[in-house]
Amino acid sequence: MNTVVKLEGLIKKYDNKPVVDGLTLEIKEGEIFGLLGPNGAGKSTTMNMICSLLKPTAGNIELFGMDVKKDSKKLKPLIGYIPQDLAIYGNLKAWENVELFTSLYDVKGKDLKVAVDSALEFVELTDRRNSYAKTFSGGMKRRLNIACALGHKPKLLIFDEPTVGIDPQSRNFILERIKKANSDGTTVIYTSHYMEEVEAICTRIAIMDNGKIIAIGTKEELKNLVRKSPDDDISLEQVFLTLTGKTLRDYV
Amino acid sequence: MNKLFVIIKNYLKLIFRNKVMIIVVPVATVLVVAALANAFHTLLDSAEEVTDFKMGYEMSDSSRYAILENILVDSFNKEGVTAQSYKDSNPEELIQNGEVDVFVNFDKDSYHIYGDDKKEMQTRIVQYVLFNVDKNMEIGLMSSKVDVKTSTIESIKFSEAENYYGIIEIVYFLSLCVVFLSFIFQTERQSHIGIRFRVGNAGSFIRYMSKYISCLIIAILVQVILVSVIVMNFFEVSMGNALVFYGILALTAIAFTAYGLVFFLLFKNMAVSIGLLFMTLWFAGFVGGTFETYMYSVVPETIKRLSPLYYVNRTLVETSVNGSSSMLGSCIGVLLGMTAVCIPLGILITSCKKEV
Known part of the structure; x- marks a missing residue:
């Protein structure tokens, strides 16, 4: 199995206080890797450093064998990040949201259309593709939030508490979809406070x-x-x- | 480019779907024009009627203005002001007798204007003309050449209230056009959408330009085209020169969009951004003739010149009345300067502010 994520002696300090303190970790291709920890444990900071949103104070991050600092542009299309917040525009239709965020990865023309359709189909929102996101229920918004990170077909999906505040049916659906994405060959990093979720899906x-x-x-x-x-x-x-x-x- | 195009397309959709903003801004412009034109109607229209009056003057032999006497008299006469020379006269008596409306006593390095409370407008007109003559004389003396340009005198032709405020309020609301983006900033901050852009391959240049260009397109469509057409037809505003009028409005949109964006990017709190932006634009408008006409304003010229709106207002009003403006060059320079400073600053702030 190839190593997808390799963290070596990763440190992040704020005001000289370490929030991430010498983290060393490897995540292999095809894993659903669960990251658990109480509030303030350093999970989100670690995720943000993996996604190049934050620069580490020290240490190395390698994704797919490439250095995050040096090869950031090459790596971005390989990552799909699903933030905890519903990072979607309520006044855009479902397909417009997916199109917008997919196009950030230089997907264009017919490929963009196919990618949007496929992402919406994956989260079963095809029927509501022309509805404004603001009219969606909490669970549908969560699904759309996920679809927005899938359009460019990433090889590594990072989920930051994707099931907060939704009903059990929607939660179950999302977990099933994560497993489906993983069985299709995507490596997954998953953080949640819900232990039963982590227990159910993480390898x-x-x-x-x-x-x-x-x-x-x-x-x-x-x-x-x-x-x-x-x-x-x-x-x-x-x-x-x-x-x-x-x-x-x-x-x- | 595709990325930028798609982001702009979606921003435009978001802005046009916010119908309240699209309706409120043009309606507010028309209402403010109507309100201010009505409030200052008497002042501006009385100025327009005062084109034919008598001005007495006494010129001391040692006065620095003596060499300009003939030019001054000719220029006043051209404007319908009869200038009559007096010797050893009593200005107050002449005014009281109704022999003259205004009297000017030219001393060695200064002049004293005598006026009547009931003829304040005539006094102000003379004051304004002399102020401009004085300014030109300083320039002339420095280059060892005294030359009073009649075009400066012509700038006292007054605009009707509707014409003046029609132009000025189009400019003022155009300077505020960045508010069209306010709810996009609000949504992006609440939902941390910026993180998606940063995780995606959208660098700070694309993130900034997408907002800038979207706002500029809306400003030009709504304020420069739609509102100006409504205001100009509704209040019978004259452009003077269409190329200058629309060119300066477009440059104003370019400069003030960049300026406004700096505030939205600099502060996380929307209330602070809007508050500070309004404060600076209110000050610029206050000294620049947006509320009180710059012609009658007691604000010193040096302070007026701190306001970019003053250059725009004067250029457009003078072009509307005279067909041209001596302020045009400075106005273009100021607007280009603002753009050249604010766009790189906006991109810099976008790249420095790494919201997680």
């Missing part, structure tokens, strides 16, 4: 706290870390709380 999970990875492995490997006996029926949430503690994290 490997890392738990971050205070800017460091404190545990990494498959869900069974993580559970084994805190299991006292092989018969213990333990959830990922219990693993998470055991490893990160129960203290409230008031992150500003």
